Amino acid sequence: MSNAWRAASVQESLFGEGDPLAGPEPVLMALNPDYYALFWRHAKVHEFRRRFIQGQPTRWFVYLTAPASRLGPVIDLAPAIVDSPARIAEIADRVRQGNGSTVLEYVKDLDQAFAIPVRRIREYPGLSLAEVRAELGRFHPPQGYVRLRQHPTLLRLCERIAAGEPVREMAIDGEHRRCA
Template identity: 60%
Template sequence: MSAFPQPAQPSLFGDDGPLRDTREPVLMSLNPVYYDLIWAGEKTYEFRRRFLTGQSVRWYVYLTGPVGRLGAVIDLGPAVVDAPEQIAEIAERTRAGNGASVFEYVRDLDQAFAIPIQRVAEYPGMPLEQLRTELGGFHPPQGYTRLRNHPDLLSICEKVRADSVRREMTVPGH
């Protein structure tokens, strides 16, 4: 027996110990126009009126019409929480001309959220009708849905993520 403690060996599946993913899983809708801006490297933050604070998030993306599909996963860093003017400044700095529209979106709030996009992966996904069939009904979220509170929906999201990745990228700048 060694006098020095041995490091615990993480599981081969990365589900325990230091390798465990601690990102909070959420489902949020996104307009395909903004999704395309992410892939073009022009959108590096997600701006929201309400969001989680102090934690990284795994965002399961439901692309709204005309796409109507659950099919992307975006890893987000902890949100920057600040006054609307400061959030609009981040928007302007990261994409010229975007600050005014973000400010208009959050101006009536005491605080708003700028969430850094770190990584994006696209999967074949699941269309809206299949989501409705598998879940016995599905309505795309207006805000965000914490998936740990909805195990059936989380299971579907994980099923989508288990498929082959179509494309992926790390978003620089954070």
């Protein structure tokens, strides 16, 4: 296969530029503002979950829980590391000493758990919970994760928030990851 053909095939889509199936899987998940702040201090470079999407990168639209109660940050995630709770806890502990015991307590009753590497964070002004509800008619922050392709109106709102200029952004490189 020629390099020219390979480059063209990567750039083009069967459905044109607006291909809803291209790129990372868009998800909405809630996050405590205290945990969100840890990302910015490089004290948290993975998101730990009891269940998550396997085998593909995701684009996480973050709903920050109270007291922030707003939709605004966007985090690019690499494919999840899926392993035993003990191994996932080891990953947590390598990045932030002592965090492994907290993560293990969270996932200890499972056969497998998820450590999802963070690649990039962008923070947008976003919308408050009241503004999101005014736009959508109703909105309940998710307990787990929501695949946004199954909720096109919510996906459009999230994409609109992320279309603006970020207030701040940061890439997480391998130097800050220290594991996986």
